[in-house]
Amino acid sequence: MELYILGGAVGIAVLYSVFTYNKLITYKNRVEEAWSDIDVQLKRRHDLIPNLIETVKGYADHEKTVFKNVSEARSKAMQAQESGDPDKIEKAENQLQNTLKSLFAVSEDYPDLKASENFKELQRELTDTENKIQAARRFYNRNVKALNIKIQKFPSNLVAKAFSFGERKFFKAEAEERENVEVEF
Helix, strand or coil: CHHHHHHHHHHHHHHHHHHHHHHHHHHHHHHHHHHHHHHHHHHHHHHHHHHHHHHHHHHCCCCHHHHHHHHHHHHHHHHHHHHCCHHHHHHHHHHHHHHHHHHHHHHCCCHHHHHCHHHHHHHHHHHHHHHHHHHHHHHHHHHHHHHHHHHHCCCHHHHHHHCCCCCCCCCCCCHHHHCCCCCCC
8 A cells, every 4th residue: 555655656746747847848948939039139120220320321421430339239239149148138239229329319410311211211110120129028038937937936946956947037128228218210
């Protein structure tokens, strides 16, 4: 009788471990999918920037410092993206976002540029991309939360530790992004 109880307990533990392992794999894959969504949107942003710079250059050629800063920030963001390190990517993308604000500020001084259909379309595309990036980051953070909770909670933390599942970091807004921002085009 004791052997049956012991066998039943071991069987339940094994079944629980298999179920928990599979759940952790599901969460891990969801986090990776969400990260891929962010990656796609960041690439889209990086691809739009040269067109935006060229359009603005046509109207404001003497704003070379702004163009240089945006180009350098884009380059750093692309290098960070290749590293796959969320912290580096987040920092570089925040820097890029800040330099883009300065590019749009330049447009205020050039009414012809603001009226340009090409510029307006690029603004719409970039705004749409920014919205998609934010949605992808929220999706990523929700999935990271689910994975981290499963890794932290008892008894699933025992399975997570046994199979070396590690917690993931959240995307967080930089201090400047938390402040009230006014954007005028």
